[in-house]
Amino acid sequence: MREVKFSLKDKIDKFTLKHQVVVKNIFRIGLTLFILFIGYKIWGFKRSEISSLASNSEIVVILAALLGATIGGFITYFINIQSLLKSSHIKSSIVNKKVIYEPLLIEYKNIKNELENSKVLYFSYDLNFRTIGSTPFEVWNRIKNDARYYQIPEYIIKEYLILENYICHYLTSQETIKKSAFEEIIRLLKCKGYEITENKTGIFSFINVQELLNRENILENKLLKDRIFGFPELKDGDKESIILEFSHYIQNTRTIDDFYKAKAILLNSLNGCIEITETVIIRITNEYERRNNIF
Numbered sequence: 001m002r003e004v005k006f007s008l009k010d011k012i013d014k015f016t017l018k019h020q021v022v023v024k025n026i027f028r029i030g031l032t033l034f035i036l037f038i039g040y041k042i043w044g045f046k047r048s049e050i051s052s053l054a055s056n057s058e059i060v061v062i063l064a065a066l067l068g069a070t071i072g073g074f075i076t077y078f079i080n081i082q083s084l085l086k087s088s089h090i091k092s093s094i095v096n097k098k099v100i101y102e103p104l105l106i107e108y109k110n111i112k113n114e115l116e117n118s119k120v121l122y123f124s125y126d127l128n129f130r131t132i133g134s135t136p137f138e139v140w141n142r143i144k145n146d147a148r149y150y151q152i153p154e155y156i157i158k159e160y161l162i163l164e165n166y167i168c169h170y171l172t173s174q175e176t177i178k179k180s181a182f183e184e185i186i187r188l189l190k191c192k193g194y195e196i197t198e199n200k201t202g203i204f205s206f207i208n209v210q211e212l213l214n215r216e217n218i219l220e221n222k223l224l225k226d227r228i229f230g231f232p233e234l235k236d237g238d239k240e241s242i243i244l245e246f247s248h249y250i251q252n253t254r255t256i257d258d259f260y261k262a263k264a265i266l267l268n269s270l271n272g273c274i275e276i277t278e279t280v281i282i283r284i285t286n287e288y289e290r291r292n293n294i295f
Contacts, residue, residue, distance in 0.1 A: 002218055003045045004184060009072045032060065032168075042177065045276070049188060063133060078141070080268065088279055090288045092151065093284045093288050094284060094288055096148070096151050096152075097280070097281055097282075097284045097285070097289075098147050099148060100143060100148050100151065100152060100280065101277050101280050101281050101284075103139045104139050104140060104160075104273075104277055105274065105277045105281065106139075107137065107139045107140070107280060108163075108273050108274050109274060110135070110136070111137065111270060112267065112270050112271070112274065114135050115230075115263065115266065115267060115270070116267070117215050119210060119263075120174060120209050120210050120213065121135045121170075122134045122135065122171075122231060123135050123136070123137040123167060123171065124136050124137065124138060125137055125138060126138060126141070133272075140160055140163075140164065141186065144263050156277075156280070158274060159272060159276055160273060161268075162269055163269045163272075163273050164264075165271060166262070166265055166266040166269045166270075167266060168268045169262050169265070169266070170259075170262045171264060172262075173255070173258050173262040173263075174209050175210050175261060176255050176258070176259075177209055177213070177255045177259055178204070178207050178209050178212070178255060179254075180253060180255045181207055181212055181218070181249075181250070181253075181255075182203075182204050182207055184246065184249050185219060185223070185246065188242045188245055189232060189242065190244060192234070192241070192242060194232040194234065194238070195232065196230055196231065197230070197231040198229070198233065199228070199229050199230025199231075200230065202228065202230060203223065203228055203230055203231055206218075206222055206223060206226070206228060207223075207278060212256065213256060213259070215250050215251055216245060216250070217243060217247045218250075219246040220245055220246075220247075224243070244294040
């Protein structure tokens, strides 16, 4: 998994996105105080010089003309540049909403819904290789591999990368439950003098994570009951002992607790990504789409 850390700038950008009105008001108040402070300093230290210049009408006229032309030219240039930049930014923002944030939001909400209603999810990362019953996690992978990735602010990218890491951790914790149970079965068999010498992969495939999460004794209900090829034939006394010990294992294994922790962390990260994605969409809609008839 890729390690992701938020810088101070990322945290400020995220706060600004969520609390735009507060930030704007703080900026306006700060700018007003700064202008008042500068004005006070200039007036306090330069009042005598200003008075002497004001007494000379010719200098005043020349300075006023130069100042007016300079300020007027600067304002015109600034407005034209800002207009072009804003127009380009508006168009790209609306496009990004449609091709980045809305598809991501739909997929994230679908994952959240399935995660809340199922204990176990299996994800597909590519539409061409999607299997029956898998949950799509494909939009973000497509975005990462094309130019859209560079249209997303860095702090939002980090949120999405963290979510990706937690999905990997969630899947790893599922596999750990399965592997740990299989290793425990091998250990119990070995303690009684038995060994799986053939078809280990096939036997492993019979272990179902959902059943383990339900604390079901798969050894009794499936592996010993179905007479799977490669699984040793046990004596009655050994069978009862191994079933009892595995039942104790499945009721107390920490791998299941770790899985539920991983699931809770994933849900929390998913909620964060949904929130920030919705915020971006709402901001683009309110600031650009409703005020401009570009699309």
